[in-house]
Amino acid sequence: MSTPDPMSGVIPPVCTPLSPDYEVDTSSLIRLVEHLLDGGVDGLFVLGSSSEAAFLSDRHRRTVLDTVIGHVAGQVPVLAGVIDMTAPRVVDHVATALDAGADAIVATAPFYTRTHPAEIAVHFRTIATRAGIPVYAYDLPVSVHTKLGADLLLELAAEGVLAGLKDSSGDDGGLRKVILGRRDRDLSRFAVLTGSELTVDSALWMGADGVVPGLGNVDPHGYVRLYKAARAGDWEAARREQERLFRLFDLVNAGGPRMGRGSSALGAFKAALHLRGIIAYPTMALPQIALDADEIAVVGKHLADAALI
Template sequence: MTEKPENSQYRGIIPPMITPLKNEDELDLQGLHKLIDHVIDGGVHGLFILGTTGESTSLSYALRHGLIKETCKHVNGRVPVLVGVTDTATAESIRLAETARDAGASALVAAPPYYFSLGQPELIEYYNYLADRLPLPLFLYNMPSHTKINIEPDTVKELSKHDNIIGLKDSSGNTAYFNKVLFHMKETPEFSLFVGPEEIMAETVLLGGAGGVNGGANMFPKLYVDLYNAAINGDIEQVKKLHALVMEISAGIYSLGRFGSSYLKGLKGALNLLGICNDYMASPLHKFEKEEKDQLESNLREIQKKIH
């Protein structure tokens, strides 16, 4: 196996950016630019577009390609841009990857194709086939709640041998799983292991994880960067203090109403209340109605008092 270059290692806070929309088939460009500037000014270490938080599977291909071009153009090399290319059709993933390369993105992210229930040998075959054809380095994306498939630790280790596969984003929320992956990959420190759920980001960084792909960093990027830095520095008292704020965000922003999409409704609604972008959501999802929006505004105001 050829050793991966040192610059293939990513670390820190890489927000999974929401996709600001005006309607079902039009980007909110002003909101997109404001959001990009907001998170970069907050000190994040990169951006990840077209993930779950970006509603990628609900967007037309034209919108996805447009978002890649517009994001990379506005970022203009300030931070690395990671682009989600998850799709049930490998040809579409490759087309997105080619647009990402041409636009100046740094890396790609792909969850397993989510229609057929692939076994682990098939998953290895799929990712090797995909990685062979991609023009940029690839992060595996473990999202079993949405894809029905868990990328097992042994599978991660096997796939890490591919020169073009450089890391994993785990959004399972399963710390036992993440610790097993850390153990399996302890001899491969250049392979970057990120966690999605912000509620467990600090503890995974303390245990050796590379950082967090945390939705809340869309709203309060500096908070998540500060929490990451406290964990890296082993400042447990600061970790406890900042982690408590992250948990308040989880409870007050992501858990309103009885919706399967409360996290995303709350996040987009909060960004709208912060004056950053539109809160339109692509079908089949829809933004909060007045009752939840009023509660969200109240909760957000209380959280802001504690953060600032």
């Protein structure tokens, strides 16, 4: 369903703070939301990759929704991830998101199953019919093993099925094809958001509407400065801010070779938030591996270099 106000700006994918016994730490989650709102963000995306949604039970997912949506109380739109393997399972998450009061939902292509673009189209049409609120496609081939093609996305946008795209494909050419196709087909109300923390200035210059940066949990103010500079046409200031954030992003490598990329990156985000006094614990959802003291110290050095602690 098309939205009257396409999303734009900085929409961080909110991390999910956990207590040492792996429950959602709602007090820390509220502090994190306040930190993001103080940074001037334009919306919040809960239950995405940086939220560790794949590791959360349905009960924990609902706690996140109720906590964030209840605290935000309409100050900014809240997009809810409804990510699951197939449409029937996603539709159950949609019902929960609607009951909690989400402003929009975000879904990937089906995964685990082997699907064809025609089936992916049915997947999104089914979700949109059940939702009745804006649906954003999440292009994340590294996790779902399917690349959402520009033609399919634009077809669904023209039908009113999709309100926008979060592009985390890492395919800059594919992103540009969507942006050009949107313009050629007069689909200006279809929002295009980059999920890359590292090339936001380039994406905005190409015509993207905003960014969904995991690192934005740690430094929302920096991404808001970058976005505002780009929108003002001050591309030199945008480039400088992007380069600062590019260097800060190296903290995701703190875990080194002893753990997976996801554990290292999400662990670094949580360690940074803990060091900044925003969340109480850097606990990771199981079975991810937590950073050790030496690795957390590396994160702290990056924060100090970026003047964040």
